[in-house]
Amino acid sequence: MLEVKFYPGEGLEVNDLFQAYMTAKKYIYQSPRGKEIFDALEDNLNQKTVLHVDPTTDSTFQHQVASIKFDAYWNPIKLFKLKPKGIQSPALGLIHELGHALQCQTKLAWYEERSTGERYLEIEEDNVATNETPIAIHKNEPVRIQYRDFIGANWFTGRAFTGMSLQQKVIYSQK
Numbered sequence: 001m002l003e004v005k006f007y008p009g010e011g012l013e014v015n016d017l018f019q020a021y022m023t024a025k026k027y028i029y030q031s032p033r034g035k036e037i038f039d040a041l042e043d044n045l046n047q048k049t050v051l052h053v054d055p056t057t058d059s060t061f062q063h064q065v066a067s068i069k070f071d072a073y074w075n076p077i078k079l080f081k082l083k084p085k086g087i088q089s090p091a092l093g094l095i096h097e098l099g100h101a102l103q104c105q106t107k108l109a110w111y112e113e114r115s116t117g118e119r120y121l122e123i124e125e126d127n128v129a130t131n132e133t134p135i136a137i138h139k140n141e142p143v144r145i146q147y148r149d150f151i152g153a154n155w156f157t158g159r160a161f162t163g164m165s166l167q168q169k170v171i172y173s174q175k
């Protein structure tokens with residue numbers, strides 16, 4: 001199952017974060033792979049993913065060895081700068097983290113063999129290729145050729161974003 005928790009911060013209340021999550025989910029759910037990921041996490045009754053929607057953190061994923069509970073963290077107001085160019089939306093960051101939950105759900109031994117040390121990159125490349133990129137293509141967002149084509153998670157700062165609503169920010173991307 002998928003449980004979603006909301007942590008107020010950065011001037012955003014629980015209801016704002018709920019709206020941001022619903023906007024991101026609706027956007028991602030329009031792509032076939034995005035629908036598969038959400039459905040697989042929500043329909044699983046044996047393993048639980050807790051999604052922490054927290055505007056003060058970075059989007060990450062954590063799993064404890066041999067656990068049946070996984071924790072994904074999502075910041076709805078940070079976007080992802082890629083190299084050589086492009087910006088992926090916060091919504092795409094959400095499905096990247098939930099993609100890790102699906103990896104744990106469907107191939108936990110495979111995941112745990114790689115979860116420490118250098119082999120961790122294999123987890124990331126698999127997640128980018130299998131989960132993130134098909135959705136990025138469907139949503140006309142820029143794609144990463146490799147996991148490390150990532151410069152950083154940035155706030156929506158600058159004049160271009162003045163007056164943009166939270167819902168617009170959640171699904172904002174640029175090629």
Ligand SMILES: [Zn+2]
Binds near residue numbers: 096100124127
């Ligand atoms: Zn990742």
